[in-house]
Amino acid sequence: MWIHLKIIGWLLMLLSLLHVFIPGYLDWKKDLAPISLMNRQMMRTHMIFIALTVFGIGWLCVVATQDLMTTPLGHKLTVGLAIFWALRLVFQFFVYSSELWKGKTFESCVHVLAVCFWTYMTVIFTLLSLN
Numbered sequence: 001m002w003i004h005l006k007i008i009g010w011l012l013m014l015l016s017l018l019h020v021f022i023p024g025y026l027d028w029k030k031d032l033a034p035i036s037l038m039n040r041q042m043m044r045t046h047m048i049f050i051a052l053t054v055f056g057i058g059w060l061c062v063v064a065t066q067d068l069m070t071t072p073l074g075h076k077l078t079v080g081l082a083i084f085w086a087l088r089l090v091f092q093f094f095v096y097s098s099e100l101w102k103g104k105t106f107e108s109c110v111h112v113l114a115v116c117f118w119t120y121m122t123v124i125f126t127l128l129s130l131n
Contacts, residue, residue, distance in 0.1 A: 012058025
């Protein structure tokens with residue numbers, strides 16, 4: 001199971017670094033221009049903290065693999081992470097509209113990869129939390 005935590009950790013850290021490209025890809029400069037300064041700054045701030053949180057979860061998986069698998073605190077964290085990623089998987093289907101990806105090659109690939117990754121993490125963290 002430790003190899004799965006290492007893989008998840010490195011992939012989460014990579015995912016967090018990819019957040020650098022989100023504002024440009026989503027053309028935030030144009031799309032956020034009409035909204036208030038407070039809302040623009042909140043969008044940017046929340047994205048940065050999401051990236052930092054995702055990086056932190058990944059880092060934890062890489063550097064505290066054994067602790068996550070064997071300690072009471074690790075057990076509690078894996079329960080929380082199983083719930084977190086299960087909810088993220090649910091959001092992928094029921095919050096994001098399929099209009100965002102259907103008929104678009106790149107977006108469809110990202111959608112499928114996200115579903116696979118959220119499912120993978122949900123399964124691994126659930127299995128760990130049951131031990």
